[in-house]
Amino acid sequence: MLSRKASCDSHEQDSSYFLGWQEYEKNPYHEVQNPNGIIQMGLAENQLSFDLLESWLASNTDALGLKRNGRSVFRELALFQDYHGFPAFKNELVEFMAKLRGYKVAFDPNKLVLMAGSTSANEILMFCLAEPGEAFLLPTPYYPGFDRDLKWRTGVEIVPIHCSSSNDFRITACALEEAYQRAQKLNLKVKGVLVTNPSNPLGSTLNRDELNHLIDFAIKKEVHIISDEIYSGTVFDSPSFISITEAVMEKHVDHESDLLGRIHIVYSLSKDLGLPGFRVGMIYSNNETVVAAATKMSSFGLVSSQTQFLLSNMLSDKKFTSKYIKENQRRLKKRKDMLVSGLRSAGIGCAKSNAGLFCWVDMRYLLRSDTFEAEKELWKRILFEVGLNISPGSSCHCSEPGWFRVCFANMSQEILKVAIRRIEAFAESLSSASGRENLSHQRSARNSRRSLSKWVFPISSYNDHEPADR
C-alpha cells in the first residue's frame, strides 16, 4: 500500500539514540522540579548567546514587525516565494560567510541557494550529484543524521572512510583510497566525498594536510567534495578554520582539472547563530548546473520570507555580527574548557578540539571490553544511573568502541556543573570498585603513557585495557 520508503526503517533513527531521547523526555532534568532527572547532553544546540540576539531584536523592532524604514513590507514578503531567495538576505549571508573565514575567500550571492535547513541542503546535493545506488564517502565518525538525510529518499549509499584515534581521527590518503576500493568491491560508483568541517562529532577543524588529501583525491578520481561547514562560526581556538575554498586556492589547482566545479559548501544558521527553528540552510556551488538544479529543488523547502527578512536585517548590522561572532566564540571556549577540565578531574580524557558544541570523549577505559556491546552497556549506565543523555560513538559509525559525544552548549553553566559532578561521582565509584591500588598503578602508567598520546588519560576499569597507542 505504501512505498518502501514509508514503511521501512531506513530513515535510520538509530534505536539506542532514540531510546536515549525517550528516556530524557520521560524524565527531563529540572533544577527545581526534577533535580534527579536526566540531563540532555546529546543535543548539539548553541544556547549560549541568545541574550545577544534578543538585545538586537529589542532594538530593531521594525525587522520583527515586517517594516522597512517604518513602512510595512508585509505584502511584499507575504507574496515573496521566489526560489532565487531574498536578494538582500543572500548578500548578507555571503558577506557573513566571508567574515567567518577571515575574508580569505569571497563568495558570489548568485552561487548561493537557500533552503529550509542544512538537512534539506545535504539531501538536495545528493539528488543533484548522484543516482540511486551510487555512493558518497564519509569519514567516520560522522553525524548520525546523515544516514537519513543523504540516503533515505535519494537511494544514495554511504561508504565510510575509517578514521582512528591513532592519529586523532584525521583523514589520511590511505583511508580515502581504502574506502574507494571498498566501494568498488561493493560495485558502488563513488560520486564524491562529504566532510563536515569543523567536524561533528569530533569538534576539530580539518588541517591543511587533510584538505590537501581530499583535493588530490577528488582530482585523481574526478569526484565531488561536499564540505558541510555549518559549524564554521563555532571555531573558538587555534588552529584557525581553513575552508575548502581557501585550501583549493592555496593549492593553485590546475583549472583543467575542473575541480572548482566539483566543490560545494553547505552552510546553515542553526549552529553559529543558534537558530535551528528558523530553518535557514544553503548550498554554495561554483557549478552553474548544480546551482540551477538546486535552486529549483529548493521549491520543496524554501525559507520563510518572514525569516529571510528578519535575518537579512540582523546580518546587515555589521557591528552586531562582529560582536556576536567574537563573544559567541569566547563563550563556547569557556564552556568547552569547563567540560574538559571537569572530565579530566574525573580522569576522563577527550580528543583535542577547537570548535563545535561538543567534545569527543574517550571512555574506552571505562568499557568492560573493547566491544560495541560494552559501549552500549556503558551508555545505558550513563543514561540510567548517572542520568546523562550522551551520544555513543557507534551511533556516529565510529570504528572504535568507547567514544562518546558530549554536548556543552545546550544548557546553563549550573546544569553543566551538575553533569560534571555526576560524572566525577560515577568515575569515582568505578575506581573505588576496582580498588585504590589499581588506581595509583594506573595513574603512574598514565604518566608514562603521556609521551605517547598527549590527550588521552587512561584510568582504571574493571579489566585490563589495551594501551592507548592502539
Place this chain on the structure above:
Amino acid sequence: MKPLSRKATCNTHGQDSSYFLGWQKYENNPFDEVRNPNGIIQMGLAENQLSFDILESWLDMNPDAAGFKRDGNSIFRELALFQDYHGLPACKKALVEFMAEIRGNKVTFDPSRLVLTAGSTSANETLMFCLAEAGEAFLLPTPYYPGFDRDLKWRTGVEIVPIHCTSSNGFRITASALEEAYQGARKRNLRVKGVLVTNPSNPLGTTLSLSELNLLLDFITAKDIHLISDEIYSGTVFSSPGFVSVMEVLNGYENTEVWNRVHIVYSLSKDLGLPGFRIGAIYSNDEMVVAAATKMSSFGLVSSQTQYLLSALLSDKNFTKKYLFENQERLKQRHKMLVMGLQKARISCLKSNAGLFCWVDMRPLLHSNTFESEMELWKKIVYDVRLNISPGSSCHCTEPGWFRVCFANMSEATLNLAMQRLKKFVVDSTTNNSNNRSLDHYYSAKNSKKKSLIPKWSLIPKWVFRLSSRDRDRESSDER
C-alpha cells in the same frame, strides 16, 4: 563519468521553454500603473492579493505574534530552538480548527494527524514519496496545475497519467474517464497507486460535485488505491454550490479501509495569500503515512517564527470568521468583474464558484482547433494584447483554446484595463474576419437552435457562447 545526476541535468522539472519565453517577456516589460502603463499585465499568477489589509490590521493590533512574545513575555529562545518535526502544537491546533471552519465545521480534524511542511509543493512531493515507488503512477484529471509535473514526478520518479476531462460536461470527472485512464496506465505497464484531485480545481475554479466525490471513492475502493485531495483553494469558495471536502463524504466511514487511503493537502498560500511564508500541510488518517511524512518533513520544516505567528493569527476566531467571509466576498466581486469584462469582449468562461482565476474559452478565437493555433493565440495575447495568461496546453487540457486567467493578483483598475485591452483585441480580430460573419449572426444562430450549427458531439453546455474567428474550421470542431 557523468559528474551530475540525471535529475540535475534533465528538463523534467517541467519548466517548458515556450512558456518560459512568455514569462521572460513579462519580466522584461511588466505593467505598472504609473511607470509602465503599456507593459504586460500579469494574469498568470494565482495569487490572492485582495485581503492583505485585513491581515495587516490584525498584525498592527497583535504585535506580540510577530514579536516573539506570548502574553508580553519573550519566547524567542523557545522558538529559535524549536525544530521538532511534529510541529508547534498550537499551530497545528489552530490550523485544524481553521480547516474545519472552512468546511462549515461539518468535519473535525485531529491535530495529531496533521503534518506541517514548507508549502503544499513539499506536501505533494512528500505524499508521492510515501505512497508510490519510482515508476509507479498517479492519475490526475486534466486540466491540472502545471507545477504538478515537477512536484509529483521530478525527484520521486512517479508518473502522472491523465484522466481526460472535456468541456462537453464542464470538465467533470466521469467513471469512464477514470477507467480509461486506469487502463491506459496498465497498458503502459504502470502500476497505479492513486488519484490526485485538486478541489476546488486549479485551473477550472470549480468545486467537485458530490457525485464526482462519490465516484472517486467508489473508484479507489474498487482499485484498492489512494486518493489525495489537494484542497489548497478550499477557503476561496465564494458562491454556490458550496465546498464539499472528501472528508465530509467520509463521515461515518471512519476506520474503514478506504478512510485510511484518503489524504488531504492544505496550505495558507491561497486562502490567506501568504505563499512567501511556506505553510503547507498533509492530513492523513493513516498512522504510517503520518509517521513517515512527519520524518520526511525534516527536509522542509516550517520556520518556527512563522508557525508561531500563524498559531496566534488562526486562534483568533473573530479574525478567522471575519477574514473568511470578507475574503470570499471580495473574490466573488472580482470574479464577477472578470466574467462580465470577458462577456463584453464576447468571451465566455466556465461557470465557476472558487479559486483565483477563471477558465476562459477562447476556442472561437483559434485559427484552427489545434494546439499550434492555441500557442499562436497565446503569443498574440502576451506580445500584442500584453496580458500574460496561461494556455490550457500547459495544464494538459485535451482541448485547445482554453486559458486560465487570474483575477485576484492585481488592482481593480488594472483588471479593468486588462478587460479593455482584451475587448479591443477581440473586436479587432472580428472586424478583420474575412468571412465577414458578425457576432450577431452566431448569437441568433444559437438562439434559433438550428441544429446544423450546433455540434452533435456536445451536450450543449449552457455557459459556452460560441464566437466566430477568422478561419474557423467547422468540420474540425465536429470531430472533437
